[in-house]
Amino acid sequence: MLDDELLDRLQRGAFEYFVEETNPANGLVADTSRKDSPASIAVVGLALSAYPVAVERGWVSREDAAARTLVTLRFFESSAQSALPDATGQHGFYYHFLSMESGKRVWQCELSPIDTTLLLAGILTGSEYFSHPTSAEAEIRALARELYGRIEWDWARNGKATVAQGWKPECGFLNYGWQGYNEAALLYVLGLASPTHPLPRASYAAWTATYQWERIYGCDLLYAGPLFIHQFSHAWIDFRRIQDSFMREKDSDYFENSRRAVDVQREYARRDPNEYGTYGKDCWGFSAGDGPGLGTVRVRGRARRFFEYTARGVPYGPDDGTIAPAATLASLPFASALVLSAMRRFLELYPEWAETWRLPSGFNRTAPGADPRGWISEGSYGLDQGIAVLMIENYRSGLIWKLMRNCSPIRAGLTRAGFEGGWL
Amino acid sequence: MTTAPALRNAEPRVPYNLLIVGAGPAGLAAAEAAVLRGARVALIERDLLGGTCLNKGCIPSKTIISTSRLYREMRDAEQFGGQVPSGIVVDFPSVMERVRRIRARIGERVSAESLAAMGVDLYFGEATFIGRDRASVGKTVLRFKKALIATGARPVRPSIPGLEEAGYLTYENVFDLTECPKRLLVIGGGPVGCELAQAFARLGSTVTLAQADPMFLGNEERDAAQLLSDALARDGIDIHLDTRTTRVRIEGNDKVVDLVREDVTRTVAVDRILVGVGTAPKVDGLGLEHAGVAYDSVKGIPVDDFLRTTNPRIFAAGDVCTANKFPHIESVAAHIVVANALFLGRQRLSAEAVPWCTFTDPEIAHVGMYVTEARQKNIPVKTFTIMMHEVDRAITDGEEEGFVKLHVREGTGKILGATVVARHAGDLINEISLAMTAGLDLHVLARVNQPYPTQSQAIKMAADAYVQSRRSAGRSWLMTKWLSW
Numbered sequence: 001m002l003d004d005e006l007l008d009r010l011q012r013g014a015f016e017y018f019v020e021e022t023n024p025a026n027g028l029v030a031d032t033s034r035k036d037s038p039a040s041i042a043v044v045g046l047a048l049s050a051y052p053v054a055v056e057r058g059w060v061s062r063e064d065a066a067a068r069t070l071v072t073l074r075f076f077e078s079s080a081q082s083a084l085p086d087a088t089g090q091h092g093f094y095y096h097f098l099s100m101e102s103g104k105r106v107w108q109c110e111l112s113p114i115d116t117t118l119l120l121a122g123i124l125t126g127s128e129y130f131s132h133p134t135s136a137e138a139e140i141r142a143l144a145r146e147l148y149g150r151i152e153w154d155w156a157r158n159g160k161a162t163v164a165q166g167w168k169p170e171c172g173f174l175n176y177g178w179q180g181y182n183e184a185a186l187l188y189v190l191g192l193a194s195p196t197h198p199l200p201r202a203s204y205a206a207w208t209a210t211y212q213w214e215r216i217y218g219c220d221l222l223y224a225g226p227l228f229i230h231q232f233s234h235a236w237i238d239f240r241r242i243q244d245s246f247m248r249e250k251d252s253d254y255f256e257n258s259r260r261a262v263d264v265q266r267e268y269a270r271r272d273p274n275e276y277g278t279y280g281k282d283c284w285g286f287s288a289g290d291g292p293g294l295g296t297v298r299v300r301g302r303a304r305r306f307f308e309y310t311a312r313g314v315p316y317g318p319d320d321g322t323i324a325p326a327a328t329l330a331s332l333p334f335a336s337a338l339v340l341s342a343m344r345r346f347l348e349l350y351p352e353w354a355e356t357w358r359l360p361s362g363f364n365r366t367a368p369g370a371d372p373r374g375w376i377s378e379g380s381y382g383l384d385q386g387i388a389v390l391m392i393e394n395y396r397s398g399l400i401w402k403l404m405r406n407c408s409p410i411r412a413g414l415t416r417a418g419f420e421g422g423w424l
Numbered sequence: 425m426t427t428a429p430a431l432r433n434a435e436p437r438v439p440y441n442l443l444i445v446g447a448g449p450a451g452l453a454a455a456e457a458a459v460l461r462g463a464r465v466a467l468i469e470r471d472l473l474g475g476t477c478l479n480k481g482c483i484p485s486k487t488i489i490s491t492s493r494l495y496r497e498m499r500d501a502e503q504f505g506g507q508v509p510s511g512i513v514v515d516f517p518s519v520m521e522r523v524r525r526i527r528a529r530i531g532e533r534v535s536a537e538s539l540a541a542m543g544v545d546l547y548f549g550e551a552t553f554i555g556r557d558r559a560s561v562g563k564t565v566l567r568f569k570k571a572l573i574a575t576g577a578r579p580v581r582p583s584i585p586g587l588e589e590a591g592y593l594t595y596e597n598v599f600d601l602t603e604c605p606k607r608l609l610v611i612g613g614g615p616v617g618c619e620l621a622q623a624f625a626r627l628g629s630t631v632t633l634a635q636a637d638p639m640f641l642g643n644e645e646r647d648a649a650q651l652l653s654d655a656l657a658r659d660g661i662d663i664h665l666d667t668r669t670t671r672v673r674i675e676g677n678d679k680v681v682d683l684v685r686e687d688v689t690r691t692v693a694v695d696r697i698l699v700g701v702g703t704a705p706k707v708d709g710l711g712l713e714h715a716g717v718a719y720d721s722v723k724g725i726p727v728d729d730f731l732r733t734t735n736p737r738i739f740a741a742g743d744v745c746t747a748n749k750f751p752h753i754e755s756v757a758a759h760i761v762v763a764n765a766l767f768l769g770r771q772r773l774s775a776e777a778v779p780w781c782t783f784t785d786p787e788i789a790h791v792g793m794y795v796t797e798a799r800q801k802n803i804p805v806k807t808f809t810i811m812m813h814e815v816d817r818a819i820t821d822g823e824e825e826g827f828v829k830l831h832v833r834e835g836t837g838k839i840l841g842a843t844v845v846a847r848h849a850g851d852l853i854n855e856i857s858l859a860m861t862a863g864l865d866l867h868v869l870a871r872v873n874q875p876y877p878t879q880s881q882a883i884k885m886a887a888d889a890y891v892q893s894r895r896s897a898g899r900s901w902l903m904t905k906w907l908s909w
Binding site: 108168170171174175176179180209210211212213214215216217218220225249271273296301302303305315316317318 | 500502503638647650651654657658660666686687795796799800805806807808811813814824827829834889890892893
């Protein structure tokens with residue numbers, strides 16, 4: 001199978017998740033394909049970004065995609081923004097997980113700036129793509145402006161320099177103690193560009209203040225352990241040859257940094273310091289994702305601790321032997337040959353994945369499971385499918401990047417963050 | 425443990441060149457340094473010579489940690505191709521007997537007799553300043569030209585409803601235990617909390633560790649805290665980060681504790697509670713207001729970089745004033761005080777490369793600046809990292825967990841700081857401290873020959889990585905040309 005055919009199948013398989021797992025009445029998309037899964041606003045954002053891809057690939061009509069987008073945006077526009085604990089959102093932000101049917105908050109989850117950012121990125125993608133002068137597409141653009149404008153980015157700082165990681169009506173702002181590089185670049189870019197409640201420029205500098213430029217395994221990079229950190233903002237922003245002050249100082253850019261992150265992941269897999277014996281040059285991909293969740297189990301005379309869903313990273317860990325294949329795939333624009341090689345290896349190991357062409361959240365060939373090949377995550381996760389659709393498209397045509405280069409909030413936010421050069 | 429209640433206090437010689445309040449690491453180091461230089465020194469202690477470090481801190485904790493490591497290694501024997509010994513039993517009274525024996529043995533070096541023989545006038549009792557140049561011990565008035573306050577600190581008593589009634593341990597009395605608690609809650613994820621949580625878990629306690637911050641060892645690097653968190657979890661510790669302890673109550677024989685993270689409350693029942701949430705400076709009752717010495721009951725005594733208090737005659741050192749509460753820092757500070765107070769010195773504490781270490785397994789050691797500090801000062805910084813799993817000796821020893829990170833001023837070999845996470849990080853950091861103290865850069869460290877295989881090769885490998893990175897494309901081309909004929 002040729003590379004492009006392989007990618008087309010993987011991309012289509014991933015997109016079908018959104019066809020299958022969306023509530024057509026409100027546009028909400030399930031977090032996972034598992035029974036009774038709530039919606040995730042981040043997955044909705046990925047779905048909204050995937051619809052233009054599907055139109056261009058001929059998988060859905062433009063009218064159908066616009067209708068799906070419009071239903072979604074109308075839902076968010078009319079949903080409850082209030083202090084009630086089961087509202088859909090507050091201060092323009094949204095709760096991370098919502099009921100698929102009612103759209104109300106579930107699981108007593110947090111009001112999430114980062115997940116609202118991913119939702120907004122999808123909304124803005126739709127706004128850029130649906131540029132025709134039809135009433136439906138005009139309404140999409142108007143709703144996008146309204147939804148963006150009502151997000152109170154500055155409120156989310158809680159008076160501090162950087163944006164808090166969440167807020168709950170039951171206990172207020174959350175503190176996960178994030179340090180160093182993380183996936184929040186897109187959040188700061190969109191927050192800085194807000195026409196109504198912008199983040200101050202200093203917030204971006206404060207966020208980057210804990211960056212560490214490290215040489216690991218012979219690679220100089222801005223370190224972050226899990227792959228998803230090197231991918232999520234890149235799904236929408238083309239970071240090639242644009243630099244903020246940190247990257248100017250290091251004579252690099254975030255795209256190149258994500259490529260180097262792949263090198264570090266592969267080198268770690270080659271070394272396999274925990275002696276799982278299941279990694280290799282074509283078997284890598286350490287990121288956030290589902291896990292065996294077995295706790296501590298003795299395997300071949302050695303105590304192994306297997307986590308549930310967690311952010312795995314290398315080389316500092318945690319590493320429990322679990323690979324996140326969708327994260328490997330999402331590195332396609334940065335290291336295409338290496339990713340394609342890994343995909344072919346995964347499909348050799350798990351040929352049944354070719355039945356749906358949809359990658360599971362994780363597999364672990366050390367953890368005991370029902371399958372003799374070890375543990376395999378059940379069903380699929382919307383985040384994995386969404387990032388796969390977008391990153392494959394960015395590799396194949398650059399569609400999302402091209403759209404968002406013209407997105408004025410993205411351009412303004414990048415400029416306010418100090419980015420220069422390249423297409424800016 | 426050493427005290428000398430039967431000893432008669434010395435007869436005052438007036439005025440003393442240096443009067444020292446507190447015979448912990450800082451006070452003892454200052455007394456010895458000063459008296460060896462011919463100064464008349466008075467040393468006042470109200471409790472035990474050696475202070476917290478010897479009697480209630482480093483020495484007993486490191487002793488119990490070494491035993492707990494042994495038990496961990498026995499259980500991990502299979503990983504080394506060995507057999508797990510059958511019937512591993514922890515004899516806790518024997519473990520604690522070893523703690524007392526070693527404490528006594530090391531304490532012998534610090535006796536009232538040896539101090540007196542050295543020429544130090546030793547006074548047991550409560551010291552109170554009664555003026556800017558005099559203090560009293562009981563009815564005895566001692567005049568001084570310079571003074572050093574080194575009274576140390578005591579454990580902070582957290583205001584958790586029900587905690588006092590339920591009773592709890594701190595580092596001051598945990599080593600008096602005669603039975604290993606079956607279920608232990610440790611409140612606080614700083615060095616004391618992490619070290620003892622791991623030690624007791626390895627000795628058989630079911631340990632719950634609750635930490636109010638989102639990371640362990642609040643000041644350390646994220647990656648170090650991540651590795652420590654994984655290590656503690658592997659020891660079976662039930663970890664609760666970003667968690668407040670809100671209430672304690674007695675139910676039967678259990679101490680029942682509410683732990684709250686965000687809006688979720690979890691209740692645990694334990695036999696003992698160990699509190700390690702920090703220390704408070706011992707400043708009460710010293711009469712500091714009579715001496716013109718400003719102080720704060722939480723932050724301690726403010727000092728300048730020369731360790732002078734607001735009374736230029738009086739200096740302070742150690743836990744009573746500094747943020748990093750490690751005994752060797754007290755010792756460094758003590759020597760600075762002696763130089764500055766008695767010999768017109770201008771030595772600054774900030775000029776010292778002072779390493780510190782948390783003795784968990786793996787150990788976490790640091791010296792100099794953190795990256796964040798450097799960046800706040802607009803110093804361009806690059807980190808050269810070697811993972812311990814890249815080091816042959818660490819692989820052979822099954823001690824691959826951890827790393828050496830050298831933080832360097834970008835474009836130069838100047839070491840700004842370093843963090844080491846490794847089984848023996850406390851030893852490894854010394855080579856880097858030496859380099860920083862001597863002003864050696866990474867070019868020099870890269871030239872140091874080392875026996876193979878050793879774990880300290882991680883440092884040379886980091887220095888080699890620096891040298892390699894400095895080889896510009898032009899120089900590589902030049903080398904290729906040179907070697908082509």
